[in-house]
Amino acid sequence: MSRLEATLQAIDELHKQDPKTVDGKAEELTYAEHCSRWLDRLAPDASEELQIAVRSQHLCRWEIPRKDYPMDRTGYLKWRTALGKLHADKAIAVMQAQGYEQESCERTATIIRKLGIKRDAEVQTLEDCACLVFLETGFLAFAEKHSEEKIISIVQKTWAKMSETAQQEALKLPFPDQALALLNKALN
Template sequence: MTSDAIPAALLEKAYAAIDAANGSDPARVEVDGRSVPAAVLYGQRMTQVLARFRPDASDALKIAARGQHIERFTIPRETYPAGKAGYFRWRTELKNVHERRVTEILLGLGLEAAFAERVGKIVRKDRLKQDADMQVLEDVAVLVFLTYELDAFLLKHRPEPEKVAGILAKTWGKMSEEGHAAALALNLPREVVDLLHQGLAARANAED
């Protein structure tokens, strides 16, 4: 097996193994009358959006998309201190866990170490704007958020429009131009577009 492609059967086994790991998520969501683990649904949505956004994605990127949040539920945000320092510690630990678990799963399936390690590095997304696969993964994650999670996010933070504007602007800044085009094609609500512009203007003013 090469480091950039694997047999289709192994790709499906990788998906199934990641879904099985995510199957322990205590959070459940209703889909077509069925209750499914939220983490499993998220991974499957990442796969679906990646297929539309980048149908020629490498196998490593496909697996990274399925497993970018693998077992995220095992490290709740509230187990770390409040504030920026606690948040960044939490984010770093998430990266470590995601990279380690997806690598372990792929090695357990008999995949080459170079391939497994590459998937783990993509999942970490430490080199956005420099690594093409990492950038696509970030774009897809944002598109999944905008497509499936935006309404709940707005409802939760509706009393904090400035915070929402800042988060949207920061998220936008992490995307590529191709990602921006795909996001705009979603026909986002006017409220979201206005908040995004507000946040981008605030960031520009802060940089002056």
């Protein structure tokens, strides 16, 4: 087993500790697998650091519940910042245990924390994977719970974070008619 494979396996072992499950499988492990699948499509020759970052994006997310922060925009942003640090710290610990150099660990942390998005191709690719997973697996459930106005706003924000390549991939997703109508409304 390569160092990368051992690292990804160790990350998945942490994901398996997620108390939330979907169809009997840890929710964050399922999310990580979806993200990695999108990475394989968007960047089949991705660096090890990017592969680890994509797989670690929600690593141990359940340790910092959203409810622990004020339910406003400021609270949300503080929560997201805390999560980014947690995910990066956990990934670095796994990488160090597998013998990765400090430079690789720091690069992975930069990608996970999304520092330099829109200026850093690897950070952008991680964001593209996250956005595509949301649109593919979470959008319909989100749309069922929120007003049309909120849905349109979230789609527009998601779309703005994506690269042109990811946007083109998103347009290929098999959305039901109702979801497609909302997407079209948001994008036109």
